[in-house]
Amino acid sequence: xxxxxxxxxxxxxxxxxxxxxxxxxxxxxxxxxxxxxxxxxxxxxxxxxxxxxxxxxxxxxxxxxxxxxxxxxxxxxxxxxxxxxxxxxxxxxxxxxxxxxxxxxxxxxxxxxxxxxxxxxxxxxxxxxxxxxxxxxxxxxxxxxxxxxxxxxxxxxxxxxxxxxxxxxxxxxxxxxxxxxxxxxxxxxxxxxxxxxxxxxxxxxxxxxxxxxxxxxxxxxxxxxxxxxxxxxxxxxxxxxxxxxxxxxxxxxxxxxxxxxxxxxxxxxxxxxxxxxxxxxxxxxxxxxxxxx
Amino acid sequence: xxxxxxxxxxxxxxxxxxxxxxxxxxxxxxxxxxxxxxxxxxxxxxxxxxxxxxxxxxxxxxxxxxxxxxxxxxxxxxxxxxxxxxxxxxxxxxxxxxxxxxxxxxxxxxxxxxxxxxxxxxxxxxxxxxxxxxxxxxxxxxxxxxxxxxxxxxxxxxxxxxxxxxxxxxxxxxxxxxxxxxxxxxxxxxxxxxxxxxxxxxxxxxxxxxxxxxxxxxxxxxxxxxxxxxxxxxxxxxxxxxxxxxxxxxxxxxxxxxxxxxxxxxxxxxxxxxxxxxxxxxxxxxxxxxxxxxxxxxxxxxxxxxxxxxxxxxxxxxxxxxxxxxxxxxxxxxxxxxxxxxxxxxxxxxxxxxxxxxxxxxxxxxxxxxxxxxxxxxxxxxxxxxxxxxxxxxxxxxxxxxxxxxxxxxxxxxxxxxxxxxxxxxxxx
Numbered sequence: 001x002x003x004x005x006x007x008x009x010x011x012x013x014x015x016x017x018x019x020x021x022x023x024x025x026x027x028x029x030x031x032x033x034x035x036x037x038x039x040x041x042x043x044x045x046x047x048x049x050x051x052x053x054x055x056x057x058x059x060x061x062x063x064x065x066x067x068x069x070x071x072x073x074x075x076x077x078x079x080x081x082x083x084x085x086x087x088x089x090x091x092x093x094x095x096x097x098x099x100x101x102x103x104x105x106x107x108x109x110x111x112x113x114x115x116x117x118x119x120x121x122x123x124x125x126x127x128x129x130x131x132x133x134x135x136x137x138x139x140x141x142x143x144x145x146x147x148x149x150x151x152x153x154x155x156x157x158x159x160x161x162x163x164x165x166x167x168x169x170x171x172x173x174x175x176x177x178x179x180x181x182x183x184x185x186x187x188x189x190x191x192x193x194x195x196x197x198x199x200x201x202x203x204x205x206x207x208x209x210x211x212x213x214x215x216x217x218x219x220x221x222x223x224x225x226x227x228x229x230x231x232x233x234x235x236x237x238x239x240x241x242x243x244x245x246x247x248x249x250x251x252x253x254x255x256x257x258x259x260x261x262x263x264x265x266x267x268x269x270x271x272x273x274x275x276x277x278x279x280x281x282x283x284x285x286x287x288x289x290x291x292x293x
Numbered sequence: 294x295x296x297x298x299x300x301x302x303x304x305x306x307x308x309x310x311x312x313x314x315x316x317x318x319x320x321x322x323x324x325x326x327x328x329x330x331x332x333x334x335x336x337x338x339x340x341x342x343x344x345x346x347x348x349x350x351x352x353x354x355x356x357x358x359x360x361x362x363x364x365x366x367x368x369x370x371x372x373x374x375x376x377x378x379x380x381x382x383x384x385x386x387x388x389x390x391x392x393x394x395x396x397x398x399x400x401x402x403x404x405x406x407x408x409x410x411x412x413x414x415x416x417x418x419x420x421x422x423x424x425x426x427x428x429x430x431x432x433x434x435x436x437x438x439x440x441x442x443x444x445x446x447x448x449x450x451x452x453x454x455x456x457x458x459x460x461x462x463x464x465x466x467x468x469x470x471x472x473x474x475x476x477x478x479x480x481x482x483x484x485x486x487x488x489x490x491x492x493x494x495x496x497x498x499x500x501x502x503x504x505x506x507x508x509x510x511x512x513x514x515x516x517x518x519x520x521x522x523x524x525x526x527x528x529x530x531x532x533x534x535x536x537x538x539x540x541x542x543x544x545x546x547x548x549x550x551x552x553x554x555x556x557x558x559x560x561x562x563x564x565x566x567x568x569x570x571x572x573x574x575x576x577x578x579x580x581x582x583x584x585x586x587x588x589x590x591x592x593x594x595x596x597x598x599x600x601x602x603x604x605x606x607x608x609x610x611x612x613x614x615x616x617x618x619x620x621x622x623x624x625x626x627x628x629x630x631x632x633x634x635x636x637x638x639x640x641x642x643x644x645x646x647x648x649x650x651x652x653x654x655x656x657x658x659x660x661x662x663x664x665x666x667x668x669x670x671x672x673x674x675x676x677x678x679x680x681x682x683x684x685x686x687x688x689x690x691x692x693x694x695x696x697x698x699x700x701x702x703x704x705x706x707x708x709x710x711x712x713x714x715x716x717x718x719x720x721x722x
Contacts, residue, residue, distance in 0.1 A: 136605035
């Protein structure tokens, strides 16, 4: 490794928070990593090797190699423009939709190359759901929003089955109680936090294996944010979740693994607790303690 | 140094106030310019509409006169009533009521005939043909007065004008006064204006043929230009690779939108009439030409409303695993539809008023009938306006203004439809 090892230079002890890490961040990270005292990290779901992304002549991501474990929340953190969203979008090939974008390297999901020509991005996106920064429900009813995925992928055989899937998805997204009596009113008429949960319900209605979240709470107030974070924690039991966030506290609260990006490179990755208490890299420490970014 | 700074600080608030005053003054000035600009625009519009209404409102009513006609058995051949010169017969009878007959009446018969519309002879002939037993009786007919007599009753031909400069002689005016005094003249709503086609007689001419022609033409245009235009726009915007070829196509479409309409008329003449031998003067050819003309506008309007659909919706659909086609047809196009509709209807309204291309494909010919299919010869509203304005009879001029009003009403209906459609589709959140 060409990176300098921060810990060896400063001679910090493992386990104790590094100098300057706020105690509450470290505590939150510890709680998220080990909520029930069980091993939180599942087997590797997605393995990225030397992934680089180019937008035209500009390289946005440099040789990123990262393992993303199943049934775990992995947080991608870093300052604006560091490439974390770009990396997120390579995992469901949303970069394909941007003219002039080119992805090199290899990304495997369950050992299968997702950039292979034989793999249809439409199929991939049915397996890898995505939630965006700004809630983007379709301008249709709440029911139609959630039913959309199962419908286009032909996942249900009858109307009753579809209604069942919609209800279950809304329940899992913690929205059912709030919208059960107005399923056929506009999805865009909900509050921002409700819209974001609706979008999550829409994503899980097709029962994906991976859910990508691109700053899902940055447009929400603290109460709505708390609800989404709670939801993410519940969803972790069934899905592999990758979340991009600008909030250190959020990364510490919801994730078990954290990857820190800077200038298009992956600087450091590890257990969230480790990153927030004992980062190996000076840049990581500077970032999580708010010295830049 | 500190002194100047202190001095500056002391006057700071004053300078701020002064600056504020200037800013408000600037804003007020700008508002005044805006109001002035709107006032000018409204004034011109009011002038234009006022002039048209002032000139044309009289075309919406017309005068009729009751004429008792003795169906003289000596002059009517029951087996061929159409052969009788009813106009002359009626004129002589009318003169006889004035105590004029024989040689004295001879030269005046033409003047008397000129008071009635040529409709008179057709009405009498039809009546007799339908019921020959009427011959020998006196039947009263309500017939339109001639266009000049009508203008006289409307006050547009003044008795103060020297007789040699007016289209009615003193004697004719005297007779018209007599008829009016006798209560035989009545004015009524000019239904003929809306129920008949063009005619060489102003009092019998109507806009129906032109309205039907314009509607048929517009139908052809809409059926052709909207699907083709929208499909082309969707392909160019959503599917076409961005390369030199598509850039070239885009530039050409923008240029085509600026091509003068008469050029489209020439193209239509060469392509549809001379080469494809489609019937000349037909709404089919007119509609094809107008469709070519409307296409670029529809493509541009559709593309810009597709572009205006928020990218978040596209991303949402794609991330859900919708294919490109599904994304476009299930999400993007429905959201763009209000804009597409508005663009399409406005370009159709534009096409409706287009005159120049119609001149070249023969739609300015005098066509008296009302077309019943798109391949029959027909006029169109703008060309009718052109023909009537050029007519020598003064009575046509008020009808020109009336035809303009009909055209404007047609356009207002279309624009209202555009607004309603947009509202309707926008309501789907």
